[in-house]
Amino acid sequence: MVAVISEHIEITPGVCGGKPRIAGHRIRVQDVVIWHEHKGMSPDEIVSRYPTITLSDVYAALAYYHDHIEDIQQQMREGKILVRELQAKTPSKVQQKLRG
Numbered sequence: 001m002v003a004v005i006s007e008h009i010e011i012t013p014g015v016c017g018g019k020p021r022i023a024g025h026r027i028r029v030q031d032v033v034i035w036h037e038h039k040g041m042s043p044d045e046i047v048s049r050y051p052t053i054t055l056s057d058v059y060a061a062l063a064y065y066h067d068h069i070e071d072i073q074q075q076m077r078e079g080k081i082l083v084r085e086l087q088a089k090t091p092s093k094v095q096q097k098l099r100g
Helices: 029-038 043-049 055-067 069-089 093-099
Strands: none
C-alpha cells in the first residue's frame, strides 16, 4: 500500500506553526478549507489563484481535513482567538487618530 496523501501533505515543526500544509508550500490545510468551504471557491479556482499547487494538492488537503476535522477546526478556532487577542492589544492607528 502507498500512502498517497503523504505525497501532498506534510507537518514540519517550525513551519506554519507546525500545522498541516501542502508539501513544499506554506499553504496550510486550513487555508484550503477556508477558501473552499467558507469562501465558496472550487478546487479549480483555488489552483488558478495559487498556480504553484496542483489540483491533487487541493483535494489531498480537503481529504486530510475530513480525516482530521476536529483537529483542524480546533486550530482554526485557536487562530481566531489569537487574532482577537492581538487586535484587542493593538488598536488600529485609524481608531487612535479618530479618538485623539
